Amino acid sequence: MSEDDARARLRAAAERARAGDAQGFRALVEETHATVFRVAAALVHDRDEAADVTQETYVRAWARIGELRDGAAALGWLCRVARNVAHDRQRSWWSRVRAPLDALAGEAAPREAAPDAAAAAAERAAAVRAALAKLPEKHRVVLALREVEGFSYDEIAEAIGAPVGTVESRLHRARAALARRLRGLREEGEA
Numbered sequence: 001m002s003e004d005d006a007r008a009r010l011r012a013a014a015e016r017a018r019a020g021d022a023q024g025f026r027a028l029v030e031e032t033h034a035t036v037f038r039v040a041a042a043l044v045h046d047r048d049e050a051a052d053v054t055q056e057t058y059v060r061a062w063a064r065i066g067e068l069r070d071g072a073a074a075l076g077w078l079c080r081v082a083r084n085v086a087h088d089r090q091r092s093w094w095s096r097v098r099a100p101l102d103a104l105a106g107e108a109a110p111r112e113a114a115p116d117a118a119a120a121a122a123e124r125a126a127a128v129r130a131a132l133a134k135l136p137e138k139h140r141v142v143l144a145l146r147e148v149e150g151f152s153y154d155e156i157a158e159a160i161g162a163p164v165g166t167v168e169s170r171l172h173r174a175r176a177a178l179a180r181r182l183r184g185l186r187e188e189g190e191a
Contacts (some may be wrong), residue, residue, distance in 0.1 A: 006031070007072070009027070009031060010028070010031045010032065010071070010072075010074055010075060011071040011072045011074070012024075012027075012071070013025075013027035013028040013030075013031055013071075013074075014028050014068060014071030014072075014074035015071040016028075017062075017065050017068075018065055018066065018068055018071065020065075025061075025062055025065065028074060029058055032074065032075055032078050033054065035075060035079070035149055036054050036057055036058075036078050036079065036082050037050055037051070037054045038144055038145075038148055038149055039079050039082050039083070039141060039144065039145065039159070040053035040054050040057070040082050040085075040086055041144075042140045042141050042143075042144035042145075042148075043082070043083060043086035043087075043137060043140070043141065044086050044089070044090065045129075045133050049089070052089070053082060053085050053086045053089060054082065056085045056089075057078060057081045057082040057085050058078075060081050060084075060085060061077075061078055061081050064081075073158060075155075075158070075159060076155075076158035076159040076160075076161065079159040079160065080159075080160075080161060083141070083160075127182070128182065131178055131181035131182050132178065134181060135174055135177055135178060135181075138160075138170055139170055139171075139173055139174035139177060140174070141160060142156055142160065142167055142170045142171045142174060143171065143174040143175070143178070145159060145160075146171055153167050153168060153171075156171075
């Protein structure tokens, strides 16, 4: 299936949803769910929280579907809704309390010994996640949309509501910052 076909299906689903068709909205969710979830995960760094953000994104989107002016812009609109939901949740009381509770629960759970290779791979993955988490949100999001989702610069610009030049500069800065952080971690490991 071509990219043009996928865009046409997305636009048709969005237009049906705007007309109040629940099946059209369901199709819109099916077409965009993976991307919205990945954007949410890039924002909140927790799969469970990202799932909650994604669900709330679609609840808000259905309630405000009339605000979507152009079905072709549905994915960008949903990504902006997800960003707003993530910000709202991060400001909430539960988000501030949950992290320390999760950390305590993780410390209490015993871990099984793993083979050296698996342990090293897990350590590298954790280092990459930690390096990504330290990037500013605006850099994490463009990096996730480009490298994980494979969005074009134009699609990223639409999703985040910024000019293509801004996308290019943020992506460049994100890659450079991530490389610096990972290089620093590797040098620490060699010392």
